[in-house]
Amino acid sequence: MSIASEHSGQPGSSDGKTWKAVDDYFYSALFAGDHDLEEGQRASEAAGLPAISVSPAEGKLLRLLVRGVRAHRVLEVGTLGGYSTVWMAGAIDSPGQLVTFELDPRHAEVARENIDRAGFGELVDIRVGPAAEGLRALLDQRPESFDVVFIDADKASNALYLDYAVRLGRPGTLIVVDNVVRGGRVLTAADEASAGVRRLVDTLAERTDIDATAIQTVGSRGYDGFVLAVVTDVDQ
Template structure:
């Protein structure tokens, strides 16, 4: 038995997608349009989106948070996985990107499930917490890395017992394991990883 996770080669990655990924056309089209944007690397991968949708379904989630929308792929994955009446509160500050997101949410028929909050995420999360703690089932954090810890702390209060917080970029393309890399974003992610590892809550 192997003592560590198998390294993923390019060929193995393509094979994995070929036998596991079932990406709806609307998600594929959104990825294709986003690929032309200079910030396209901010979009989650299709297998991440599919896995997140599975988590939402397994949780039986109805109230969800998407912190960091970009062009809407993650929100769309969540929206497609939610039952009728389910809700995504989607937090972002960029209207240009979220205009693309809205177009695809509408095309997929899930626009009524997604409530876009165009404001700093911290402000939105504070307002949500004022309405009461433990009111959400699932949260996905994928916004500015410097504030990851802040978003995590809010989510700990907003997510119900038995709910789930998913966080993107925790390995930061391997930078977290390189002691020579100490930019503010990498340092922030390392600190959060250590905190979560020791988290008693």
């Protein structure tokens, strides 16, 4: 039976309640309870941080990607409370390092507590301040290349962050950019964040040193998606 015929006539659902129920089903089947991650989410909520971290499913995906490429060095743009940071740190090959940028000092403080609680304090370097400035300073240090880059910060600067990700990477570096569908608003660029995603996509379409795709997602966090890209060449 072809894929088309297998799915023909099958009812679908765009119901957010169903999306959450499916997320919960897979979570109960495939996710072992992680006290540190759950405690970190509770601590972030208690501290008043916005509930915009990655979902558990995407966090687990990030961990699997880091593990799959046997990454030693991971770069993150947008720490928030450190939830995605802890997911990725748990898969880094030793010796390794995760460098993460956070604009808000309060968010960085909460993230530091969560990361330390999870046992990754020595592995994770949190740098506080505007990411563009921090990435420029990091590039000036000429560090060892990063194996995985996760971008989840202000969407208006996505294209700039992508450029730094390539320059701080190497051929084979994996790049993930979150929140690129934005409930479908990417089609109209009706807000600055969606316009930033459009600039990112235009950049990906023009560059010859990156191979990329975009995946739409639904789940407990609603309708969104992410870009998955691989660096094919680096021109320093």
